[in-house]
Amino acid sequence: MDNPLTPEVLADPVTLTRVLVDIESVSRNEKELAGYVEEVLRKVPHLSVSRLGNTVMARTDLGRDQRIVLAGHLDTVPINNNFPSELRGDLIYGCGTSDMKSGVAYALHLAVMVPNPRYDVTYFFYEAEEIESRYNGLFLVSEAHPEWLDADFAVLLEPTHGVVEAGCQGTMRSLVSTLGRRAHSARSWHGVNAIHGASEVLRRLNEYQARTVTIDGCAYREGMNAVRISGGVAGNVVPDRCDIEVNFRFAPDRTVAEAETHLREVFAGFDVVITDSAAGALPGLGAEPAREFLAAVGEAPIGKLGWTDVARFAAMGIPALNFGPGDPNLAHHPDEHVEISKVRDGAATLHRWLAA
Template sequence: MTRTISALDLTADPVALTAAMVDVASVSGEERQLADLLEHALREQAPHLEVLRSGDAVLARTRLGRAHRVLLAGHIDTVPIADNVPSRRADGIVHGCGTSDMKSGDAVFAHLAATLPEPRHDVTFVFYDCEEIEAERNGLGRIEREHREWLDADLAILGEPTDGALEAGCQGTLRVELRTAGRRAHSARSWLGDNAIHRAGEILSRLASYEARDVDIDGCRYREGLQAVRISGGVAGNVVPDECIVTVNFRFAPDRSTEQAVQHVREVFDGIPLVVTDLSAGALPGLSAPAAAEFVEASGAVPRAKYGWTDVSRFAALGIPAVNYGPGDPNLAHTRDEHVAEDAITACTAVLRRYLGS
């Protein structure tokens, strides 16, 4: 059974708005219908906002001349649907694809866009596409290239699921491939070969003895991690392999630059050839910035480090302090049983209204 959504009521309870947004399927690359509905609703129900369409992203902002500007950003795409659309509400829970990651956060932001015509900070709202897939298609990248001034702010709040906690900054991530070489031989005459998989033991030994670093930044404790995430090698069941590849992922604290992270991993695996296959910078929490400190106080939450990478890194690269704050449970993101508590949506809305309210 499907539901046809012909319009979004942004002034409705954010819980109902969450369900309505879930009912508009928006798998990455297929966000147009939801973007159309959001654009129309913002133009019709929030005349106090300037609205811009960029591809399948929708942006809106106030121009009140306030001393500070806060940006609220949420991606409107989801992972592929797993028989969990349309939404379902029961026992104070909204079930459905994207409820946690992150249509509940989007609904909170869209509701505030329509119902806060005179906030005490100028506010920019960014509803963007293609966050769940390859980084080069991420709508924020396109917006930065084509409409850079729309991203200017004193603080960016991303509605990523944090279960109502305030998660500051994010870790950087680095993936490398480490290769060992050997010599092929028939396994019945193994002494004639050199087993590349056996040579990978040195890589695993260094990983096993690695001591992860902890670092405190703005009161947030970031713990680093260096882990083997994949091993590939072998030719056939009767062949001594001549190549083995170990893929290693380094999650590093945001006080390291990408260059420093790469250099650190090279030092750990000194003497072993490696190739960098993926690299993204972390984001410093920036909680000492006035707008960020004010939000910490308004939320009443004790900030904690974000374990994982999010688009806060894009804002940090622009010199904009950024935090993750949303009603969803991150452990439920992308699952078949994805859901969000109604009271979590209500609580998140109240915190942001108190922070932004006139």
């Protein structure tokens, strides 16, 4: 099949968004799209291109004083009766329109159309962001070629509805367990019901007062919630164990260790096992490219409520922001869509910022 990413398509970020959406790339199935992207970028004279798995990296080497990263993931969540794309007025509907092929369109458009940027630029088109971290293209690059990630500033083209979302929350998952003693339910007084014991865990969660923290003018609201409960042995047995899965979203002023200490304090007296955690990212607004980017956007940033790959850059000491045309509230939604006007406005903003 001929590459659908023709010069005419690459020149228009709106048309490019639709074409990208119409190339199915559910996580672990990015090979076709990555191949098209690689083929196009290898023909661009001002870029050098490398590939790791289904992650494509392209970079300029113009001798600029600073280097920035523009990054977007190629994969989407599974299709849900929303493929291929559909145009309705000012809206493009389809899987990945918001999260985040409209953002990928920005990076691909700029990589081809801006041969002389004011900074050296590294573009990442990476795989498997929507699934387990071990498959994530940026993670795999950090393990195999960390030098590819070297930069002074990074922009993740995640959906933000056209505003700058700075940094991100950290996240922690844990199992809070209650223990009891099994007995026949006909003689329940001989046992201790672990599911009933979970009521104290739920009470603490209901009464939990979450912080809102403001950092560099950006507000980060924390949250601690039960997201799953499991327990029970059989229909006639008093259960001896109940596990409550708790997700703690914490502001980036807490380290992972501090978040764990706090969570254990909240559930003092219960068995707590941390099953997964990822640090947040501070806003990172002080870097010179970040200040110039904010000036190009012309609006004050807000805090990112959620975890994104900006945290990977923050862990390396690289300030990073989120900026993309899609509405994050539509990510993974069957009616996912993006506004054409947002795509055009954001592309113009990035071009204004990058063009020398």
